Each structure stands twice: as structure tokens, then as C-alpha cells.
Amino acid sequence: MTLQQIQEATxxxxxxxxxxxxxxxxxxxxxxxxxAKDIDVAFTxxxxxxxxxxxxxxxxxxxxxxxxxxxxxxxVCMQGRxxxxxxxxxxxxxxxxxxxxxxxxxxxxxxNAAGGMNPAFEVSDLMVINDHISxxxxxxxxxxPNLDTLGDRxxxxxxxxxxxxxxxxxxxxxxxxxxAHAGVYASVPGPQLxxxxxxxxxxxxxxxxxxxxxxxxxxxxxxxxxxCFGLSVITDMGIPENLEKADIQKIIAxxxxxxxxxxxxIKELLNSL
Numbered sequence: 001m002t003l004q005q006i007q008e009a010t011x012x013x014x015x016x017x018x019x020x021x022x023x024x025x026x027x028x029x030x031x032x033x034x035x036a037k038d039i040d041v042a043f044t045x046x047x048x049x050x051x052x053x054x055x056x057x058x059x060x061x062x063x064x065x066x067x068x069x070x071x072x073x074x075x076v077c078m079q080g081r082x083x084x085x086x087x088x089x090x091x092x093x094x095x096x097x098x099x100x101x102x103x104x105x106x107x108x109x110x111x112n113a114a115g116g117m118n119p120a121f122e123v124s125d126l127m128v129i130n131d132h133i134s135x136x137x138x139x140x141x142x143x144x145p146n147l148d149t150l151g152d153r154x155x156x157x158x159x160x161x162x163x164x165x166x167x168x169x170x171x172x173x174x175x176x177x178x179x180a181h182a183g184v185y186a187s188v189p190g191p192q193l194x195x196x197x198x199x200x201x202x203x204x205x206x207x208x209x210x211x212x213x214x215x216x217x218x219x220x221x222x223x224x225x226x227x228c229f230g231l232s233v234i235t236d237m238g239i240p241e242n243l244e245k246a247d248i249q250k251i252i253a254x255x256x257x258x259x260x261x262x263x264x265x266i267k268e269l270l271n272s273l
Contacts, residue, residue, distance in 0.1 A: 001091045001098065003147050005052045009095070010102040012051050013065070017043040020067045022076040024270060025100040025226075027217060029081060029112035032233065032255055035263050036079050041068040047080075053099075054082045054092045065096075071270040076100055083212055085191040090141035094220040098150065107227040107273065109266055110218060113255045114211035115193065116234035117203045118183060123237060124258040126180040126265070127209050128169045129161050129230035133186040133202075134215045141216045142223060151223035160222045165229040165269060172268045178261035183208030185232060187215035196240040209234060231265065233258040 014020075020043060028035055047053045047063045055063060066077040082093045097108065114127065121127070134140075146153045166182060173180035186202050188194070190212035194202070202210055209232050221228050235254040236246060 001052065001095050003149065006095070006098045006102060009051045009053060009099045013045065013099065013103060016045055017067050020074070021104040022067060022074045022100070023104065023106055024073055024075045025097070025105040025108045026075055026077040026266070027081050027108070027110045028077065028079055029213060030252070030255060032111050032113065032259060032262060033079055034259050035266060036066055036077055038263060038267065039066055039068045039070045039075065039077055041066050043067040052095060054088050054095065071267045073270045073273070076103060076105065081213060084137070084139065084189050084216070085212060090137070090139040090216050091144070093216050094141040097217050097220045098224070101150065101224045101226060105226065107229070108217070108221045110214050110228070110230045111262060112211050112214045112230070112232050113235040113251060114185065114209035114232040115236050115238040116209050117199055117238045118181070118208040119239060121181060121208070121234050121237070122179070123234060124254045125234045126173065126178060126258060126261055127183045127185070127232040127234060128166050128180055129185045129214070129232060130163065130166050130182045131184045132160060132215050132218065133184060133205060133207055134219065136186065136188045137215065138189055141220050151225065155223040157219070157222060160218050160228060161230055162227045165227070168272060169229070169231070169265050169269055172265050173261070176261070176264055178264065180261070180265070181208070185214060185230065186210045188212060193246050194238055196243055199238040199243070200240050210238060229269065231262055233262060
């Protein structure tokens with residue numbers, strides 16, 4: 001993706017939204033779309049109409065960009081994201097984050113559904129991401145010519161997730177009796193789920209949860225100096241000794257059960273900023 005393509009998409013959105021300038025970007029993951037219902041929406045734009053935007057092929061992702069207010073803050077929300085396993089490059093997967101930066105956001109909130117590997121976790125718990133593992137991704141979104149105007153060639157990744165927001169989120173969860181943990185998210189390409197041996201390896205490497213998204217977006221966002229916050233819903237457990245066959249309907253149900261807690265945390269975090 002070139003800077004010209006990013007600028008063309010940005011200009012189109014500015015034109016369609018009367019130069020609406022959001023301060024916060026939100027990416028909603030699998031089964032977590034209901035947060036959009038709490039947004040006071042001013043403009044809704046389908047991905048298919050935005051120049052160079054990919055189109056979500058996952059049935060649980062709506063494929064719309066929402067502009068409006070949430071907790072009194074101006075936001076742009078991706079109701080559905082893109083994944084490498086859909087056949088897109090990592091540059092395409094992260095293209096919307098580049099566009100959101102040019103639209104004016106300074107903070108990015110990312111949510112996802114993930115498999116839990118920490119024995120202390122249970123299905124429908126929340127995990128506030130405090131670090132990640134990206135080694136298993138087949139591509140890096142920063143590969144290729146660097147867009148120097150958007151960020152460094154070699155961005156430092158010692159703190160990809162804002163630790164103040166991590167602590168605030170855990171405090172909010174505690175105040176409202178929401179079961180939440182801090183943990184490490186491992187990103188894998190998918191779309192297949194992991195074998196017993198793979199779960200065991202990921203756990204030994206220090207991962208608490210695993211999923212097929214989020215890290216590419218965070219890498220690009222962090223390179224562009226955006227403040228980043230990530231939240232996972234534990235939709236199934238990847239404990240090798242007690243591994244059950246994945247059931248997508250159960251996974252979606254687990255995500256929906258956790259949605260009120262996730263919504264509460266994001267809304268109160270926004271309200272505090």
C-alpha cells in the first residue's frame with residue numbers, strides 16, 4: 001500500500017463524513033459487534049465503498065465503518081476486521097489503521113476473541129493484553145518500503161500496549177465485578193485452530209491466549225505512535241490435557257456472554273481519557 005492510496009481513502013472518508021475528525025479508533029472482533037449499538041452514529045460507510053479497503057469475508061463481521069460518539073468521545077469504529085487467512089496481505093489487513101491515523105485518531109482500541117491457555121482462565125473471561133508474541137506470523141505488515149512520514153523503519157516494541165490503560169482497565173473490571181486478567185496474546189495465521197502440541201508450545205513460550213488477529217494492527221499503530229489498548233474475550237480453552245473440539249456456535253455464545261463486561265471497560269476507559 002502506498003501513501004497515495006492511504007491518502008485517497010482518507011480523503012474519501014473525510015468527504016463522506018463532512019470532515020468528521022475522530023480521536024479514538026476501535027476495532028471490533030468476532031462476536032463483539034454489539035458495542036457498536038452504544039455508539040451515537042453520525043455516519044455509516046460500507047467497506048466496499050472505500051477506495052482500496054479490503055472487504056470482510058467472515059460471516060460474523062459486518063463490514064462497516066462507523067463514525068460517531070461513545071462516552072462523549074469522537075470515535076471511528078471498524079465493525080468487522082480483516083485477517084491474513086482471508087487471503088489478504090498484512091499491508092491490506094492493516095490498511096484501515098493507517099487511514100484512521102490520517103483521519104486524526106491518537107488512540108486505538110482493539111478487541112478479539114481468543115483461545116485461553118492459562119489454567120487460571122475460564123470461558124468468557126476477559127484478558128487485557130499487556131504484551132504479545134508475533135513470531136508465528138508469516139508476514140510482517142512493515143515489510144517493504146517504509147512510509148517514513150508515518151513512522152520509523154525500526155519501531156521499538158518494548159511497550160506496544162499502554163500500561164497505564166492496562167492498569168485502568170483492570171481497575172474498572174474489579175470495580176464492576178468483571179472477571180479480567182492481564183496477559184500475553186500470541187498471534188497465529190489460522191484459520192485452523194491449534195493442535196495439542198501447538199498449544200503446549202505456545203504456553204511454554206509465555207502466551208496466555210492465542211488468536212488470529214490484533215498483532216498486525218498493533219504493530220502498525222505503534223509504529224505510527226498511536227496509544228494502543230487490546231482486550232481479548234476467552235471464548236474457548238486450549239489446555240492440551242482437556243482439549244475439546246472447537247464449536248463455532250459455542251465460541252460466538254461465549255463472546256456474546258462477555259460483551260457487556262467488555263463494553264463497560266471500553267466505555268469507562270474512554271470516559272477517563
